[in-house]
Amino acid sequence: MIMVKIEVFGTGCMKCKRLMKNVEKAVKELGIDAEIVKVDDIVEIMDRGVMLTPALAVDGEMKISGRVADVKELKEILGG
Amino acid sequence: MPSQAKPECTCGDTTAAAGGKRRIIFPCAGQANTGQLTNLAAIQLTEEGYGNIACVALLATGSEGLVANALKADEVVILDGCPMLCAKKIAEAQDIPVDQHIVVTGLGLEKGSSRDYTDDDIETVVSAVWEGEGRI
Structure with missing residues (x-):
């Protein structure tokens, strides 16, 4: 199985924590092999071009910025 | 050296302009423990920037402004x-x-005569909403 790399960008605020929690639940429910990385370094977030947090990238591609996606949407992103 | 714009955190911003959605939350706020939990969860969701709590009792009166x-x-x-x-x-x-409907007893929390609750009980309801568990 190919491992998916999921990055959650945020500086530790509540919405970033909620997105991380939803990502973990979506990955668990899908049963996929995923590496979940929390990116909380402001310089790295800026370097990646993220202007609104929380944000989410899958295999390097930015999928969500500035909001918390719910589990259903995350499953669609990760499963599709 | 030109300064680079810093990323903006959307915490506390519930507007569509931030990529989020403008949400209104109606807790039943009933007298039992589970009803009281809806109120506490709605307050926490408001504080976390999920949406804005509103009064279901006022809605029941048919308030034109709230509708x-x-x-x-x-x-x-x-x-x-x-x-x-x-x-x-x-x-x-x-x-x-x-758009989303959560029933507290459906989350494994029992309705009872005691109004005792824990922070975990509130978290159960709050996280279910963030997860979109009751999305219709």
Whole structure:
């Protein structure tokens, strides 16, 4: 199985924590092999071009910025 | 050296401009423990920037202003404590479409005579809403 790399960008605020929690639940429910990385370094977030947090990238591609996606949407992103 | 714009955190911002949705949250706020939990969860959700709590009792009176606000929202979230579904029935009576509906007893929390609750109980309801568990 190919491992998916999921990055959650945020500086530790509540919405970033909620997105991380939803990502973990979506990955668990899908049963996929995923590496979940929390990116909380402001310089790295800026370097990646993220202007609104929380944000989410899958295999390097930015999928969500500035909001918390719910589990259903995350499953669609990760499963599709 | 030109300064680089810093990323903006959307915490506390519930507007569509931030990529989020304008949500209105109606807790049943019933007298039992589960009803009280809906109120506490709705307050926490408001503080976390998920949406804005509104009064379901006022909605039941048919308040034109509140009905208009609910109809203008991107999403209406209803939190009911038990299967009586009072808050959902009140919204339906005002012809307000519901986007997410959570019933606290459906999350494994028991309705009882005690009004004791824990922070974990509130978290159970709050995280279910963030996860979109009651999305219709």
